[in-house]
Amino acid sequence: MESQMMDFPLTLSHLFDRAGRYFAKTELVSRRPDKSIHRTTWGDFHVRAQKLANALQRLGVKRGDRVATLGWNHSRHLETYFGIPLMGGVLHTLNPRLSGQDLAYIMNHAEDAVLLVDDVLLPVWERFKHEVHPKHVVVWSNGAAVPAGMLDYEQLIEGELGSFTPVTLDEKEPAGICYTSGTTGRPKGVVYSHRSMVLHAMSAALPDSLGLSQTSVVLPVVPMFHVNAWGLPFTCAMVGAKVVFPGPHLDALSVLQLMEEEKVTCAAGVPTVWIAILDALDKEPKRWNVSSVKQMVVGGSAAPQAMIEGFQKRHGLAVLHAWGMTEMSPIGTVSRLKAGMQGLPDSEQFRRRAMQGVAVPLVEVRAVSEAGEVPWDGKSMGELHVRGPFIAKSYFGNAAEADKFTMDGWFRTGDVVTIDSEGFVRITDRSKDLIKSGGEWISSVDLENALMGHPAVKEAAVVAVAHPKWDERPVACVVLRDGAKATDEELREYLSPLFAKFQMPDAFVFMQTIPRTAAGKFLKTALREQLKDFKLQT
Numbered sequence: 323m324e325s326q327m328m329d330f331p332l333t334l335s336h337l338f339d340r341a342g343r344y345f346a347k348t349e350l351v352s353r354r355p356d357k358s359i360h361r362t363t364w365g366d367f368h369v370r371a372q373k374l375a376n377a378l379q380r381l382g383v384k385r386g387d388r389v390a391t392l393g394w395n396h397s398r399h400l401e402t403y404f405g406i407p408l409m410g411g412v413l414h415t416l417n418p419r420l421s422g423q424d425l426a427y428i429m430n431h432a433e434d435a436v437l438l439v440d441d442v443l444l445p446v447w448e449r450f451k452h453e454v455h456p457k458h459v460v461v462w463s464n465g466a467a468v469p470a471g472m473l474d475y476e477q478l479i480e481g482e483l484g485s486f487t488p489v490t491l492d493e494k495e496p497a498g499i500c501y502t503s504g505t506t507g508r509p510k511g512v513v514y515s516h517r518s519m520v521l522h523a524m525s526a527a528l529p530d531s532l533g534l535s536q537t538s539v540v541l542p543v544v545p546m547f548h549v550n551a552w553g554l555p556f557t558c559a560m561v562g563a564k565v566v567f568p569g570p571h572l573d574a575l576s577v578l579q580l581m582e583e584e585k586v587t588c589a590a591g592v593p594t595v596w597i598a599i600l601d602a603l604d605k606e607p608k609r610w611n612v613s614s615v616k617q618m619v620v621g622g623s624a625a626p627q628a629m630i631e632g633f634q635k636r637h638g639l640a641v642l643h644a645w646g647m648t649e650m651s652p653i654g655t656v657s658r659l660k661a662g663m664q665g666l667p668d669s670e671q672f673r674r675r676a677m678q679g680v681a682v683p684l685v686e687v688r689a690v691s692e693a694g695e696v697p698w699d700g701k702s703m704g705e706l707h708v709r710g711p712f713i714a715k716s717y718f719g720n721a722a723e724a725d726k727f728t729m730d731g732w733f734r735t736g737d738v739v740t741i742d743s744e745g746f747v748r749i750t751d752r753s754k755d756l757i758k759s760g761g762e763w764i765s766s767v768d769l770e771n772a773l774m775g776h777p778a779v780k781e782a783a784v785v786a787v788a789h790p791k792w793d794e795r796p797v798a799c800v801v802l803r804d805g806a807k808a809t810d811e812e813l814r815e816y817l818s819p820l821f822a823k824f825q826m827p828d829a830f831v832f833m834q835t836i837p838r839t840a841a842g843k844f845l846k847t848a849l850r851e852q853l854k855d856f857k858l859q860t
């Protein structure tokens with residue numbers, strides 16, 4: 323017997339047409355670099371993205387060619403998210419926070435044929451333009467004349483037809499490529515297909531995942547150059563949500579203002595953004611009315627429990643903790659309390675919400691130690707392996723990393739986790755960040771989480787420092803809140819009921835800031851380098 327269902331390809335064109343047809347009046351709001359607000363709609367967007375597809379064809383972009391973007395979050399950037407894949411091109415978002423050297427490497431590795439760039443990011447382009455060779459550079463101008471030799475985006479699409487003759491796309495064709503901003507080694511390319519992006523959007527939108535719908539107003543604080551803003555543009559097009567783009571203004575005050583003025587229901591970003599927002603709300607709790615906000619999605623690195631509690635208890639705001647990776651499109655797990663868990667004591671509810679959570683539909687997880695798969699008992703640690711239809715099976719043009727993919731079809735995440743009987747994943751560390759002291763493992767994440775619960779501590783990152791007797795010992799790097807004071811002894815006393823003696827940091831180093839990666843995560847390699855000659859007491 324054969325199934326009687328159509329062979330209907332899962333392509334982004336379907337999401338695109340849905341947004342244009344059913345949600346034409348729904349707004350797309352962008353904050354420009356000068357802070358003024360630009361408004362358009364999914365209807366207008368639908369026409370402009372097709373003009374872009376036509377223009378790219380005219381420029382000679384062929385099926386499978388990579389088209390790069392170097393831009394902040396705005397609706398013209400969104401046009402490339404659909405205009406490029408629609409004509410068979412591959413969207414390649416570049417992270418302007420990377421070094422010129424990395425950007426040149428990535429553009430050359432991907433062989434980008436065209437680059438679209440924000441006028442305000444032209445200084446970044448200047449840093450590496452001599453090392454790369456796209457055929458065309460197109461500028462998203464905010465009013466100023468475009469430099470000689472480059473094309474103006476508006477002029478490029480102006481004369482084009484607002485309808486694009488559809489290309490028959492196979493769902494397995496590439497639609498996008500992102501490079502992981504790893505802290506070691508060269509960036510690695512992950513190539514997404516139309517199918518993987520559609521399935522990711524479906525899975526991400528579900529009520530127990532991000533819970534998005536046409537009534538949502540979504541503010542992606544997460545940049546469009548971080549794993550396609552966690553796929554939110556695709557998910558929002560599919561469900562027809564209003565989208566609010568913050569442009570280059572990602573500081574707490576600007577984000578809070580947008581949340582209030584645009585009546586945002588769901589905002590998403592990395593913990594460092596939310597730590598700053600919590601700080602601002604704590605200082606001026608009455609300044610903003612953010613009662614429209616139903617959830618703030620936090621991912622990219624661990625959301626400290628104290629932050630989740632602070633938002634909920636002091637401001638009535640719900641944090642939704644999610645975990646993912648570039649290799650996973652990126653959403654892997656989401657931490658929502660299951661039915662029945664609402665009755666648990668407050669402290670237990672927050673403990674669970676600070677975990678990475680349960681795998682979203684279509685993602686499967688297992689934890690593996692040297693002895694094999696570990697039981698789901700909430701205690702046994704192993705490396706997290708994942709598989710599913712929106713998870714990479716290899717890196718683009720990079721055979722050196724083939725060992726990340728197991729023979730039996732799983733991707734090795736490099737995150738060390740426990741999984742409990744309810745299926746809640748808890749990350750104890752990146753495997754390279756775990757601290758091994760006297761043969762025992764110490765979780766830097768647990769120490770950081772606890773330290774960030776101290777009222778004087780704004781940020782904390784714990785790293786291993788070499789020790790002659792114990793091999794490695796934890797050292798805590800701490801940034802205090804403005805005007806707050808705390809001594810080593812106070813912090814030690816605060817931690818001591820929570821940790822075994824061997825797990826306690828040997829030293830506390832007070833800093834003004836903690837160095838960050840281009841994705842806003844704590845850059846532990848830099849901290850380890852900074853502390854490599856640090857003398858610990860023996």
Ligand code: AMP
Pocket residue numbers: 502503504549620621622623624625643644645646647648649652678735736737749752841
């Ligand atoms: P990237 O591919 O740059 O997004 O980095 C993925 C890595 O970020 C994961 O393997 C984790 O180590 C870390 N990460 C992402 N989300 C979380 C989270 N919610 N909690 C802890 N670590 C996270």
